Amino acid sequence: MPKKQFRVVFKRERCKGCELCKAFCPKKLIEMDTQVNAKGYCPARMTDQTQCIGCQSCALVCPDGAIEIYEEE
Amino acid sequence: MKPVFQYTKGMTEVSTSYCPGCTHGVAHRLIMETLDEMGLLGKTIGVAPIGCSVVAHQFMNVDMCESAHGRAPAVASGIRRVHPDKVVFTYQGDGDLASIGMGEIMHAAARGEKFSTFFINNCIYGMTGGQMAPTTLIGQRSTTCVDGRTREQAGMPLKMCEILSTLDGPAYIERVALCDPANIRKAKKAVRKAFETLLSGKGFTFVEFLSICPTNWGLTPPKAMEWLKENMMPYYPLGVYREPEVQ
Ligand SMILES: Cc1ncc(C[n+]2csc(CCOP(=O)(O)OP(=O)(O)O)c2C)c(N)n1
Ligand code: SF4
Ligand code: SF4
Ligand code: SF4
Ligand SMILES: [Mg+2]
Numbered sequence: 001m002p003k004k005q006f007r008v009v010f011k012r013e014r015c016k017g018c019e020l021c022k023a024f025c026p027k028k029l030i031e032m033d034t035q036v037n038a039k040g041y042c043p044a045r046m047t048d049q050t051q052c053i054g055c056q057s058c059a060l061v062c063p064d065g066a067i068e069i070y071e072e073e
Numbered sequence: 074m075k076p077v078f079q080y081t082k083g084m085t086e087v088s089t090s091y092c093p094g095c096t097h098g099v100a101h102r103l104i105m106e107t108l109d110e111m112g113l114l115g116k117t118i119g120v121a122p123i124g125c126s127v128v129a130h131q132f133m134n135v136d137m138c139e140s141a142h143g144r145a146p147a148v149a150s151g152i153r154r155v156h157p158d159k160v161v162f163t164y165q166g167d168g169d170l171a172s173i174g175m176g177e178i179m180h181a182a183a184r185g186e187k188f189s190t191f192f193i194n195n196c197i198y199g200m201t202g203g204q205m206a207p208t209t210l211i212g213q214r215s216t217t218c219v220d221g222r223t224r225e226q227a228g229m230p231l232k233m234c235e236i237l238s239t240l241d242g243p244a245y246i247e248r249v250a251l252c253d254p255a256n257i258r259k260a261k262k263a264v265r266k267a268f269e270t271l272l273s274g275k276g277f278t279f280v281e282f283l284s285i286c287p288t289n290w291g292l293t294p295p296k297a298m299e300w301l302k303e304n305m306m307p308y309y310p311l312g313v314y315r316e317p318e319v320q
Contacts, residue, residue, distance in 0.1 A: 007074060018094030018287075023295035024254055041093065056078050057254040063098025064089065065080035073075055 005072035006054035008046050014066040017041035021058035021067060027051050030058060083109040085134050090125075094294025096251040096284040097126050100193055103257070104164070105133055107264045117160040118152055120145040122174075124166035125200045126193065133164075143174020146181035149188040160268065161188035167208040168198040171231050175207075178237070185242035185276035189267045192233060192279065195286040196305065203289030207231040210304055215289070230308065234281050238314040244275035246315040250283040252301045256311075270317040278317075283309055 008029075015037060021044050022030040029051055032042045044066070046052075059067040083105025091097045108114050114135055121129040123142035130137030140148040145163035153161040170178050170192050178190065197215060198204040205215040205222055208230050212221040222230075234248045245267060249260035260282060267278040283305045285297035292300055 006077065014088055016093035018294040020094055020294050020298070023298070039088075054077055055254075059078040060254040060257045061099065063091065063095055063102075065084060065098075065102065067078070068076065068080065069078040070074035071077050 004054060005050065006052040007049055007070045007072060008052055008058065009068045009070065010044055010046065011066045011068070012037050012043045012045075013039070014064050015041060015043035016064055016066075017043055018063065019044070020061040020063070024057045024061050026055060026057060027053060081106040081109050083114055083134050085132055087131055089132050090128055092286075092288045094285065094287045094297065095125070096195075096282070097129075097193060099251045099257060100164075100191060100260075100282050100284065101126075101129065101132055103261045103264050104162070104191055105135075107261060107268060108135065108160070111265075111268060113160050113268070116158070117162070118156065120149045120152065120161070120163040122163070122165040122169040123200075124169045124198075126164055126166060127200070129164050143169050143172070144177055145169070145174065146177040146186070146188075146190065149190075150181050150184070150186045153186060153188050157187075160271065163188065163190045165190060165192055166199065167192070167194045167196065167233075168204075168206045171207040171233055178233075179240070182237050182277050182279065183240045183242045185244070187271065187274070187276055189271050189278045189280070191264070191267075192281040193284045194233070194281055194305075194309070195284040196230075197286050197289045199286045199289055203286075208233075210308055213304070232309060234279070234309075234314040237279055243277045243279055243315050245270040245278040245313075245317045247279075247313045248281040248283065248309060248311050250301060250306060250311055251285070252283065252298045252306075266317070273317075275317055281309075283311075
């Protein structure tokens with residue numbers, strides 16, 4: 001069976017740069033942008049989508065509804 | 074692409090007013106996701122408190138009522154009694170519920186009023202700038218106990234699940250923690266159980282969420298999660314304090 005592929009989408013303008021998703025990603029796939037968003041926060045972004053295991057840890061801890069996860073078909 | 078996780082339509086599109094990393098946002102989402110999954114969004118009336126979540130009605134996508142400080146359980150009792158077909162809940166902080174509102178929560182619980190209470194315990198008065206709450210831990214600093222709370226001066230922190238479990242009225246009481254993905258999953262199950270027990274007509278249900286206030290604790294959100302685990306969890310043990318009776 002081929003490995004499942006996930007796509008994690010960050011809503012840049014909802015993000016408050018709290019770094020909780022980054023702290024709880026077991027694969028350490030999330031980093032913070034150095035450019036600020038309109039609110040003035042450095043938003044989270046994905047490094048290597050292909051390594052994502054779709055565990056949803058990032059989305060579960062996000063207090064701001066800034067993360068959506070999709071499975072590639 | 075198949076969606077695996079999306080922001081619930083139980084929340085409005087408005088960006089919340091909470092500080093970065095504040096678990097008020099997580100608690101809101103769990104409650105509203107559950108109501109959505111149970112098909113109850115159109116039947117629910119929430120009661121918001123005074124505290125940072127005074128504005129919860131802007132974010133929770135159901136009918137809401139605002140209440141005076143600590144009075145949400147009295148307001149919810151009234152709403153549920155005139156609308157017995159509705160699902161009613163209160164959402165309250167620890168200052169709101171365990172300090173000024175202690176009388177209201179105790180009597181609503183004792184009467185076994187038919188609503189659910191979601192209690193956000195972050196050991197502090199968040200909104201007003203970090204004063205000591207009845208739940209502030211021994212040794213914890215706040216703007217009104219700058220060297221840390223002492224037993225001698227302020228007594229021991231109040232354990233609301235334990236106190237409420239001395240009453241006959243509540244049908245279900247559980248304490249959960251919003252400190253990591255596994256505990257957040259468990260917290261959602263508790264929210265579900267609170268609404269299911271309520272819908273089965275057994276009476277008042279109560280879920281306490283151990284939460285973080287990174288701003289007034291002076292910690293980054295990830296460090297605040299660790300502080301919760303190391304300091305709050307030993308004093309406020311997680312678990313079910315009243316199991317719903319099986320009929
Ligand atoms: C009658 C009255 N007394 C005092 C206040 C000031 N006040 C506003 S919020 C608050 C405490 C909020 O703390 P908590 O319930 O823990 O909510 P949090 O902000 O921590 O979520 C107080 C004392 C008020 N608004 N009304
Ligand atoms: S779903 Fe899991 S592995 Fe993928 S980015 Fe989120 S936390 Fe990391
Ligand atoms: S948890 Fe949410 S708000 Fe916080 S940094 Fe990650 S995406 Fe942004
Ligand atoms: S002050 Fe504390 S409780 Fe209030 S929004 Fe900020 S982090 Fe949350
Ligand atoms: Mg509080």
